[in-house]
Amino acid sequence: MTPGFQRLFAYACLALSMSLVGSYVALSRPLVAAIPVFLLAWLRFGIGGLAMLHWLRKPANEPPMGPQTKWLVFLESFLGNFLFSICMLFGVSLSSAVSAGVIMASIPAVVAVLSWAFLRERIGPRIWAAIVLAGLGIALLGLSHPPAAPAGAGPAPAASQAWLGHLLVFGAVLCEAAYAVIGKKLTGALGPKRITSLINLWGFALVTPFGIYEALRFDFAAVQPGIWMLLLFYSLAASIWTVWLWMTGLKVVPAAQGGVFTVMLPVSAALVGVLVLGEPLGGFQLLALGLGLAGVVLATLPVRSGP
DSSP: OOOOHHHHHHHHHHOOOOHHHHHHHHHHHHHHHSOOOHHHHHHHOOOHHHHGGGGGSSOTOOOOOOHHHHHHHHHHHHHIIIHHHHHHHHHHHHHHHHHHHHHHHHHHHHHHHHHHHHHOOOOHHHHHOOOHHHHHHHHTTTTTTOOOTTTTOSOOOOHHHHHHHHHHHHHHHHHHHHHHHHHHHTTTSSOOOHHHHHHHHHHHHHHHHHHHHHHHHHHHHHOOOHHHHHHHHHHHIIIIIIIHHHHHTTTSHHHHGGGGGGGGGHHHHHHHHHHHHHOOOOOOHHHHHHHHHHHHHHHHHHOOOOO
């Protein structure tokens, strides 16, 4: 594979990964209306783990994991799998898929802030402008009325619940930003399949006590067949496909450049919310999404190098 084709393949992996994340963020709304959040997360990690048991085996050419790598694997799972899933599922259940897409557009700006805070990387005027635009987009959601509930998606959230939902989705943004930064570090020590399987195993272990508690009180027979099919897609996409695609792309593309492809996340979340779930797209929400995407463009456009 030539270097040019390898880079194009990496770009395609990153774009497809973020598109899938946006789609399952949106489709999780009908799921949380039918299955309790912790049980849903437990089933997701369990189904994903069963599908990639063979990925857990250590390759012969992989060096032993040191203490730092083990700690990074745990952090990657705790923040990017466990906390992201809980914040995202609860947040979407209290807001809407379109609102989640607007808030998720702030990921590149949040990655920049985390890099400035923890890695002491410089933030230029464009990044600060992107942060302001992302904040304005999220604030505009507070001026929009709570969306009407699509069929099968549960009751519409009240205004106070919508604000709580927005805060929880922004918590998921913080987790996703940390996941992107830690993931680049891990690709230097482990292969994409091994990272995917290990962080899913940690996620399953972390959520198991809560999942078993809710499973003992849940009526599985009441779940419709369509929900089980949606759960299967969500589990495979969230636990396997998106993680493997993202880690595969990051092996070739720098983490900062990979942030360009997060634009696919809010777009796909909003499109699925409107076209599949039938959510309304009001004027405030459309303007908020436009501000968020403008922030993504500002945060991720390459900077022209000097002579």
